[in-house]
Amino acid sequence: MSKSIRIASGQGFWGDWLEAPVRQVEAGGIDFLMMDYLAEVTMSIMQKQKSRNPAAGFARDFVPLMERILPDLVAKGIRVTSNAGGVNPRGCAEGVLAAARKLGLAGSVRIGLVTGDDLMDRLDDLIARGHLLNDMDTGRPVTDIRDTILSANAYLGMQPMVTALDRGAQIVVTGRVTDTGLTLAPMFHAFRWQVDDWDKVASGTVAGHIIECGAQASGGNLLKDWQKVRGLTNPGFPIVEARPDGTFYITKAKGTGGVVSVASVTEQLVYEMGDPTTYITPDGVADFTTIHLAPAGRNRVLVSGIKGRPRTDQLKVSIAYFYGYKAVGTLVYSWPDAYAKAKAADKVVRGRLADLGLEFEQILTEYVGVDATHGRLAGEPSPDLAEVQLRIGVRAREKAPVERFTREIAPLVLTGPPSVTGFAGGRPQVEEIVAYWPALIDRNEIEPHVTVDILEA
Amino acid sequence: MSKTVKRRRAAPKKSRAGSGKKSRTVQLRYLAHGRSGDKGDTANVGLVALEPELYPILVKEVTRARVARHFKGMASRVERFELPNLNALNFLLHGALDGGGTISLKTDAQGKVYSTALLRMTISVPEALGRRLRLPRA
Known part of the structure; x- marks a missing residue:
């Protein structure tokens, strides 16, 4: 042609x-x-x-x-x-x-x-034959996460x-x-x-x-x-x-x-x-x-x-594995002193989580309207902001602390700093984290297994 | 930061050493556009000169070290690549996405707006060019 x-x-x-x-x-x-x-x-x-x-x-x-x-x-x-x-x-x-x-x-x-x-059914055989499927970013061997793998595809x-x-x-x-x-x-x-x-x-x-x-x-x-x-x-x-x-x-x-x-x-x-x-x-x-x-x-x-x-000579393999749990809660604080109120509320939440003895891999607080997209590069906000959204995220390997965290946002409305709204969405949802593990494999382990079928309607 | 930052550039608006020419300080948003994305825990920022004549200035001023300083505390390591064919620079900001992908708790877990964060940076441009292109002083 x-x-x-x-x-x-x-x-x-x-x-x-x-x-x-x-x-x-x-x-x-x-x-x-x-x-x-x-x-x-x-x-x-x-x-x-x-x-x-x-x-x-x-x-x-x-x-x-x-x-x-x-x-x-x-x-x-x-x-x-x-x-x-x-x-x-x-x-x-x-x-x-x-x-x-x-x-x-x-x-x-x-x-x-x-x-x-799809390599799911072949994974153990491939690993047994010495294909380490190391994480391309960290170098860790796939055996570290074998039991949590959800999908593996070349x-x-x-x-x-x-x-x-x-x-x-x-x-x-x-x-x-x-x-x-x-x-x-x-x-x-x-x-x-x-x-x-x-x-x-x-x-x-x-x-x-x-x-x-x-x-x-x-x-x-x-x-x-x-x-x-x-x-x-x-x-x-x-x-x-x-x-x-x-x-x-x-x-x-x-x-x-x-x-x-x-x-x-x-x-x-x-x-x-x-x-x-x-x-x-x-x-x-x-x-x-x-x-x-x-x-x-x-x-x-x-x-x-x-x-x-x-x-x-190699193909990339994408492996997805179960990692843990996360949740993100938000509330909106209004003028005057919106940012200061949101910061005070964050302090209250962190204090309550600590008092409960909950352990997280990470707690991340962002203030939407102040620093959520550009961090410190955004500079000091105007003292006169109309509103600021407090956004707190937590992550843990266990579900229980994340679940408990989701109960700690709504109470702030009556027990924290004033002028707060934006909680109509209800309690934050606990999300399962499925993480991504990129690896490489020899091309000749994959290509002989690829098939093309023609189906007629 | 993986590298110690070399000595600071001469303060803007003063005569530049050796050249004897005046310069003005301009925010990158008036010199470039761009787009950013992710690969795992790395954000990429493609920075594209708004006009071809601005590209050599980007190459000279928007160095790896200066970008690393700009994103200090927000990325662990910075790489720079040149694409003169597209009047573009590509930056890789390693460790910038709080674990990246689904693990990250950040609003911008996929680095979609790191490009605009870079456009906040200021650089020196020759005064004559700044005047001709009506580039606002930072």
């Missing part, structure tokens, strides 16, 4: 704007719709849901969404790549199949199902998705694949690029990085000249117009709000960046210092010049 393809972003995280993929498909003129659902801890949430109900464990929103847009996808020949499958990609794919049948589309929809990323690259597309899948459903792979796969499928063409891998990776957070590349959360961004009631999610030579445009659908500019793309490029010369994915390594951006008309930016290096 020698002409360009258009890959549209439809979802930047599980919980993103529900209308975005619908608007992308309605506007048309796109070949692929990529939808990223998986943040680092999403898998563990899904694992928890699956342990209660074996039919759950994927992004539930995805099935009704597909039911809503499938007729249009089929009519327009738009294909979907999505990691909505979470820890139950088969259940997700079957949900989409059922939706297709319900719509009378039996025989006209093929689903590509990618599995093999990040797969684009290749199984390319296979699914090559075999005619209209909807590709996966578990833990990289966000960027969802955009790379359509390019490698359409352009027949060689998988060791590292500059092409890097180009597609950068394209994927730009659109994987949805509207964050097209005017959402844009700091530069934010007051001038118009039409955010209907933001146009970004679209990659990819060309066979590896260069691409970032744009958005006509008639939508937001903005695509060098500034909007640059802000997204630096988001969650580490060493810019070495952006590692399962498919290759991209050098972000080679990216060239140029304005190419209204809401259109040309991206070119991207260089890459060979992929590494």
Whole structure:
């Protein structure tokens, strides 16, 4: 294929704007719709849901969404790549199949199902064979947390998705694949690029990085000249117009709000960046210092010049484990002396927690309106603040002290400093903390286990 | 802080050593925009020059050491990377997120607004440039 393809972003995280993929498909003129659902801890949430109900464990929103847009996808020949499958990609794919049948589309929809990323059942075997799965940040061995692990998944690259597309899948459903792979796969499928063409891998990776957070590349959360961004009631999610030579445009659908500019793309490029010369994915390594951006008309930016290096021998593994409990309580103190009252209230709470002999790993107090976002950099507040929100958080390995803490906020209303309100939400909730453990594993331990199935509606 | 801070810069508004030119002190918000995010307990801050001609000033003035001093007590270690192609600097603020992710109790557990915290910093810019671009004095 020698002409360009258009890959549209439809979802930047599980919980993103529900209308975005619908608007992308309605506007048309796109070949692929990529939808990223998986943040680092999403898998563990899904694992928890699956342990209660074996039919759950994927992004539930995805099935009704597909039911809503499938007729249009089929009519327009738009294909979907999505990691909505979470820890139950088969259940997700079957949900989409059922939706297709319900719509009378039996025989006209093929689903590509990618599995093999889930390591839960293989974990003990891998550890026994010497895979330490050390925490990439702290170096601790995974045996330290073995009993508390809730989910473990390898990040797969684009290749199984390319296979699914090559075999005619209209909807590709996966578990833990990289966000960027969802955009790379359509390019490698359409352009027949060689998988060791590292500059092409890097180009597609950068394209994927730009659109994987949805509207964050097209005017959402844009700091530069934010007051001038118009039409955010209907933001146009970004679209990659990819060309066979590896260069691409970032744009958005006509008639939508937001903005695509060098500034909007640059802000997204630096988001969650580490060493810019070495952006590692399962498919290759991209050098972000080679990216060239140029304005190419209204809401259109040309991206070119991207260089890459060979992929590494390892894949990243994301492990989620149970850590402990936390709770956050808030109250609002009003003028006059709002900040002083809030500080006095904090002292009372800490004193009562100490008198009860409760032990916490941490107690953190923030004063919203004074220091919650910038800490001491915000400087001394005005003595005349209209109000200050007291925000106290606690964390402990045991549930009991956190539970008790949640009872210590409301009493302040009648037993603490005056002019207090904002307690209508009731007692703070105790939250279970599921923490994230990034690790590396040899690629050849994972790839032979990856499978691609084609399911017919 | 992992490093001792080198001797302080010359006070602003005075003649800069050797150059003999005047400078003015300007808050970074008038020189750059940016975005920040997280990786575990590390926040990243991408700082992007508002105009290409301002990028060399950012490179010279917004040093690793000065950013470490700016975030003193809020991050344990700071790294800096240059992206001249994007007129941008990328800073990694290690240990800045109170454990990060789901463990952190902070409002900004994911470092989303560290970018604006960096924009509070002030640096010196040549007086002539400051006058031409009408950069407000800090």
